[in-house]
Amino acid sequence: MTQSIESFIETIVRKTITEKFADTNIIDSKRRTVIAANWKMNMSLETAGSLITQLADTTYSNTVVVCPPYPYLYPVKLLLNQSTSNIQLGGQNVHEEDKGAHTGDISAEMLKDVGCEHVIIGHSERRMIGETDELVNNKVVKALEKKLTPIICIGETAEQYDQGLTKEVVSSQIQTALTGVTDLSDIVIAYEPVWAIGTGKSATAEQAQDIHEYIRSTIEKSHGVLADEVPILYGGSVKAKNAEEFSKMKDIDGVLVGGASLNAEEFKSIIQAFA
Numbered sequence: 001m002t003q004s005i006e007s008f009i010e011t012i013v014r015k016t017i018t019e020k021f022a023d024t025n026i027i028d029s030k031r032r033t034v035i036a037a038n039w040k041m042n043m044s045l046e047t048a049g050s051l052i053t054q055l056a057d058t059t060y061s062n063t064v065v066v067c068p069p070y071p072y073l074y075p076v077k078l079l080l081n082q083s084t085s086n087i088q089l090g091g092q093n094v095h096e097e098d099k100g101a102h103t104g105d106i107s108a109e110m111l112k113d114v115g116c117e118h119v120i121i122g123h124s125e126r127r128m129i130g131e132t133d134e135l136v137n138n139k140v141v142k143a144l145e146k147k148l149t150p151i152i153c154i155g156e157t158a159e160q161y162d163q164g165l166t167k168e169v170v171s172s173q174i175q176t177a178l179t180g181v182t183d184l185s186d187i188v189i190a191y192e193p194v195w196a197i198g199t200g201k202s203a204t205a206e207q208a209q210d211i212h213e214y215i216r217s218t219i220e221k222s223h224g225v226l227a228d229e230v231p232i233l234y235g236g237s238v239k240a241k242n243a244e245e246f247s248k249m250k251d252i253d254g255v256l257v258g259g260a261s262l263n264a265e266e267f268k269s270i271i272q273a274f275a
């Protein structure tokens with residue numbers, strides 16, 4: 001996308017201000033912090049209910065999103081409605097079309113219908129089974145059209161990391177994912193290096209910060225200062241014991257948690273690290 005003169009000027013002004021106030025939170029203050037739980041294909045109706053009951057005994061100062069498997073979305077929503085907690089609900093995937101002959105798929109409208117406000121799109125576990133950058137883009141556009149906040153997942157594989165291709169890969173993934181998207185106020189990005197997912201081997205906070213900063217600068221090239229508003233989450237072996245390190249980084253605005261989100265105490269500690 002060609003940058004307009006207005007957004008070019010805005011970019012320069014913001015850069016100047018950012019440099020001037022580098023040690024303060026003035027620039028970052030409008031970015032929201034998001035802690036999201038991706039339960040993947042785990043839990044039963046009973047354990048899902050028990051986990052939500054334990055999590056929903058509190059009101060959180062940041063945005064906390066829980067993404068259960070499809071069959072548990074509505075029961076979880078009913079439990080959340082009975083609580084005073086502000087936990088939000090998200091789907092783990094969505095179809096790019098409104099309706100039709102798509103056996104086994106779920107539409108954005110259906111997710112909204114059962115109370116979702118978010119949806120994870122382009123998780124590496126779906127990219128691995130054939131989701132392309134273009135499909136991810138179509139899903140992002142559909143989610144936004146239906147007023148769902150997409151949590152767009154990007155990240156390099158172990159091979160790409162070894163070949164030094166991380167920045168090239170994430171830049172291409174994010175540019176395609178945001179094609180045709182002009183308003184970034186309802187977008188969340190999750191940087192999840194594939195080699196860190198479920199391996200217990202997370203990126204260091206410094207490594208993640210470096211890539212997050214790069215992702216933001218990539219978005220800035222196409223969307224100007226709007227890039228500053230976008231929460232960029234880190235995901236990949238986040239635990240209670242390493243969450244605080246990530247929380248200290250300027251461009252890490254939260255986390256997308258897999259395994260550690262299945263335990264209430266552990267997930268609460270992670271939320272607390274960002275509070």
Ligand SMILES: O=C(CO)COP(=O)(O)O
Nearest residue numbers: 038197198236237258259
């Ligand atoms: O894939 C992830 C979240 O979407 C991360 O999973 P783990 O936290 O289990 O590594």
